[in-house]
Amino acid sequence: MSTISKSTVEHVAVLCSLTLSEKEKERLESMLSETVDFIGVLEELDTNSVPETYQVIGTTNVFQKSDRVSVSLDRKEALSNAAKIKNGKFVTGAVFDR
Amino acid sequence: MKQNIGSKKELLGDYGLVLGIEIHLHVKTQMKMFCGCSNTDLFDAEPNTRVCPVCLGMPGALPVPNKEAVEKTQLLGLALSCEINKHSYFDRKHYFYPDLPKGFQISQYKEPLCKGGIVRLQSGNGILLERIHLEEDTAKSFHEGEETFLDFNKSGVPLIEMVTKPMIYSVGDALEFGREIQEIVRHLGVGDANMEKGQFRVEPNISLRSPLEEKEQKIPEYKVEVKNINSFKFMEKAILSEIKRQKEILDAGKIPIQENRGYDEAKGKTVPQRSKEEAHDYRYFPEPDIPPMKFTSSYIEDLKKELPKLPGEIKKRLISKYDLGQHEADVLYNEELIELFEETGNLIQDYKKVANLLVNRPEHRDKTPEELLSYIAKEKSRIDDSEALQPIIDTVIEENKRIADQVRDGKEEAIEFLIGQVMKKTRGKAAPKTVRELLSEKLTA
Numbered sequence: 310m311s312t313i314s315k316s317t318v319e320h321v322a323v324l325c326s327l328t329l330s331e332k333e334k335e336r337l338e339s340m341l342s343e344t345v346d347f348i349g350v351l352e353e354l355d356t357n358s359v360p361e362t363y364q365v366i367g368t369t370n371v372f373q374k375s376d377r378v379s380v381s382l383d384r385k386e387a388l389s390n391a392a393k394i395k396n397g398k399f400v401t402g403a404v405f406d407r
Numbered sequence: 408m409k410q411n412i413g414s415k416k417e418l419l420g421d422y423g424l425v426l427g428i429e430i431h432l433h434v435k436t437q438m439k440m441f442c443g444c445s446n447t448d449l450f451d452a453e454p455n456t457r458v459c460p461v462c463l464g465m466p467g468a469l470p471v472p473n474k475e476a477v478e479k480t481q482l483l484g485l486a487l488s489c490e491i492n493k494h495s496y497f498d499r500k501h502y503f504y505p506d507l508p509k510g511f512q513i514s515q516y517k518e519p520l521c522k523g524g525i526v527r528l529q530s531g532n533g534i535l536l537e538r539i540h541l542e543e544d545t546a547k548s549f550h551e552g553e554e555t556f557l558d559f560n561k562s563g564v565p566l567i568e569m570v571t572k573p574m575i576y577s578v579g580d581a582l583e584f585g586r587e588i589q590e591i592v593r594h595l596g597v598g599d600a601n602m603e604k605g606q607f608r609v610e611p612n613i614s615l616r617s618p619l620e621e622k623e624q625k626i627p628e629y630k631v632e633v634k635n636i637n638s639f640k641f642m643e644k645a646i647l648s649e650i651k652r653q654k655e656i657l658d659a660g661k662i663p664i665q666e667n668r669g670y671d672e673a674k675g676k677t678v679p680q681r682s683k684e685e686a687h688d689y690r691y692f693p694e695p696d697i698p699p700m701k702f703t704s705s706y707i708e709d710l711k712k713e714l715p716k717l718p719g720e721i722k723k724r725l726i727s728k729y730d731l732g733q734h735e736a737d738v739l740y741n742e743e744l745i746e747l748f749e750e751t752g753n754l755i756q757d758y759k760k761v762a763n764l765l766v767n768r769p770e771h772r773d774k775t776p777e778e779l780l781s782y783i784a785k786e787k788s789r790i791d792d793s794e795a796l797q798p799i800i801d802t803v804i805e806e807n808k809r810i811a812d813q814v815r816d817g818k819e820e821a822i823e824f825l826i827g828q829v830m831k832k833t834r835g836k837a838a839p840k841t842v843r844e845l846l847s848e849k850l851t852a
């Protein structure tokens with residue numbers, strides 16, 4: 310009982326900037342369907358009287374402390390995980406302008 | 408500001424122009440939007456030296472919003488008569504691009520800080536705003552051949568986004584709107600709004616409609632958004648070239664494609680920007696790492712009290728109180744001369760004269776009110792009417808026949824001597840410009 314279609318897999322792949330082979334698409338179609346179906350168990354609960362939320366701890370207005378300026382990394386550290394560096398900048402494959 | 412942009416008919420034919428404007432501007436704050444990195448003098452900093460795990464988008468980093476940025480956004484909202492939302496929160500806006508390594512931008516979607524709002528133009532037209540919200544800017548990318556380079560200094564700079572309703576109907580109004588917002592932003596201290604530094608970005612969306620659509624107040628079914636504009640001059644050029652392009656398509660019986668275009672300075676026209684259509688599936692949802700914000704009425708009232716008078720109000724007061732023109736008010740405001748103008752005007756009780764002097768003669772702008780007073784007093788005792796000067800000039804010519812002949816023979820510099828003689832006779836009170844005119848009239852006619 311597949312809930313995810315092939316076109317959905319293709320759409321998600323585009324959003325994630327992933328190139329998938331036909332075989333991978335098939336595999337993901339069933340894997341993603343399985344995952345969604347698993348979470349679908351929650352549908353069995355009656356949530357009509359439960360308000361939607363994204364936050365359960367109830368705090369509001371949490372802002373920066375103004376004395377916290379400059380916790381910046383030094384450049385060497387900032388770039389330390391980069392696959393490629395040039396002139397102090399991260400380098401990636403060419404992308405076009407948005 | 409009135410611009411000469413060709414007649415409407417020539418430009419548009421029978422079509423009506425419909426413009427909406429989106430403005431992005433950097434908020435001037437001590438720290439970035441969600442981290443403690445410094446947000447001052449970023450433009451001059453070495454690449455990737457103002458970065459931390461939060462603004463580099465590293466997994467597990469916790470964003471904490473900047474109160475100063477929130478307050479400045481609300482202050483701008485109040486200045487533009489927006490409604491300040493008492494309940495507001497941040498959303499995640501997802502898209503995939505290297506300038507945004509965490510895969511989403513923290514922005515606002517359902518409950519922006521400010522709703523509605525209006526900007527009044529000099530023509531009396533009111534431009535309605537949809538909303539003003541706060542978000543984080545992304546990293547700066549440089550494209551070079553097969554590679555893209557990234558500098559994250561700009562990543563996480565507080566960014567205000569403001570969107571108008573599509574109800575601007577002329578290029579002149581669009582330019583005035585943009586300049587007005589820029590002026591207000593600077594005046595409030597919300598941002599420096601330097602377009603060349605990317606601190607103030609204006610993106611017009613442009614479409615044309617038929618006379619019938621115009622009559623029925625219909626918004627066209629397509630719009631073209633133009634990006635990459637870093638000056639008002641280019642904004643004007645971009646809109647004009649876009650009108651021309653769309654008109655040709657419509658004249659051919661087709662409808663322009665809805666798309667993003669960039670303004671190409673070298674070509675002087677807009678060019679399509681390559682982008683994937685699916686990219687607009689942003690999958691917004693509330694940012695779970697940041698608790699919502701609540702604002703009380705008394706907080707909003709207090710903020711209102713901080714609101715200084717706006718440039719438009721200041722100029723309006725000058726115009727009605729001292730009977731000045733719009734241009735005089737603009738110059739006095741822009742050149743920061745209002746205080747000098749009012750103090751000097753109070754001293755000599757002739758506001759019109761002081762305004763004229765300060766507006767038309769920039770060399771007097773550094774003087775104190777007392778210096779201006781004595782200058783104007785001297786000016787007033789000047790002999791500046793030709794009837795009074797004529798007999799004196801005749802005498803000088805009579806007494807200096809040889810020099811006068813030299814002027815008649817075309818030796819122009821000889822006239823300086825004669826002017827000097829007139830000045831001497833009037834003990835410096837003659838207006839040199841008038842004397843020169845009268846002399847050359849007499850001797851070269």
Ligand SMILES: [Zn+2]
Nearest residue numbers: 442444459462
């Ligand atoms: Zn940071």
